[in-house]
Amino acid sequence: MTSSMTAFARVQIQEDWGSLVWEIRSVNHRYLEPHFRLMEQAREIEPALRELIRKQLKRGKVECSLKFQLVEKEQVLDLNRVLLEKLQLAVREVEAHFSRVAQVNPLEVLQWPGVQSNEETEMAVVHRAAIKGFNTALIQLNEMRQREGQELQSFIEARLDKMGDEVQRLRGLLPDILQSQREKILDRLAEARQELNPERLEQEMVILAQKMDVDEELDRLETHIAEVRRTLKSSGQGAVGRRLDFLMQELNREANTLSSKSIHAGLTQTAVNLKVLIEQMREQVQNIE
Incomplete structure (x- = not known):
């Protein structure tokens, strides 16, 4: 399924311990x-968040912002x-080996990792909620990317239809264009009052036909158009934006060749x-994942 790289998602979670808000924005990028943007208390879950992104997204610049607010409540130390x-045994052992040891500060002991178990338990709950909320936000982001991708696909398919019409119209015009050029050659010979030489006329027409031979370009245009359609409808093949970008270059190359061979206003147009x-x-392909 075609997906856009431009999308936005916002998820808010409200619990007894407080609230958190995820905002994710994505725009087009080659990789x-x-x-x-995380608060310091949430830095340790960043590797898990990056792994979730790698599993669900393939391309795009993705900005993820997390904000959370803990409920202020009566502080109960657990x-x-x-x-x-x-710790007490360790302090006594140190005091036994050294004669001058500063008195232990109880407030500093409280800051020792693991002494206040309730804070660690609460942050673990917040971290689990943050990871769960992030996954929900990614799902929403993907849904929006897919909706945007469907609109892009419809836009591109409409242009492909017009391109196909242009190719078919030109194929139908080619015999008339060739006949028109033949008449111009005859008129020039008549104005120059030169005797009509069938062999000379045939040579001119052969040269003209060679200059106007655009069948290969038209065939390749139709082939590339069909390949763009197939790529848009392909599923399970990962990101298709790069392939579509390559096909746009190929289409443009054939259009340039047609322009270089133009000897008639119809072909130029x-x-x-x-x-x-x-x-x-x-321009739209640049936004496709």
Whole structure:
């Protein structure tokens, strides 16, 4: 399924411990490039968040912002008494080996990792909620990317239809264009009052036909148009934006060749119309994953 790289998602979670808000924005980029704006308390979950992104997205610059607010409540200290006893034994052992040891500051002991177990338990709950919320936001982001991708696909398919019409119209015009050029050659010979030489006329027509031989270009245009359609409808093949970008280059190359072979206003106009359609598609392809 065709997906856009431009999307936005916002998820808010409200719990007894407080609230958190995820905002994710993605725009087009050649590769997958995630950026995180996290509060210091959430830095340790960043690797898990990056892994979730890698599993669900393939291309795009993705900016992820997390904000959370803990509920202010009466502070109840839940001390890890087992750890306190171990710290006490360690202090006594140090005092036994050294004569001058500064008195232990109880407030500094409270800052020792693991002494206040309730804070660690609460942050673990917040981290789990943050990861869950991030996954929900990614799902929403993907849904929006797919909706945008369907609109882009419809836009491109409409231009492909017009390109196909231009190619068919030009095929129908070629015999008339050739006949028109033949008449111009006859008129020039008549104005110059030169005797009509059938062999000379045949040579001129052969040269003219060679200059106007655009069958290969038209065939390749139709082939590339069909390949763009197939790529848009392909599923399970990952990101298709790069392939579509390559096909736009190929389409543009054939349109340029048509323009270089132009000796008639009808052929010139067709080449211009094709270039305009290709450029419109190319601009939209830049947003496809």
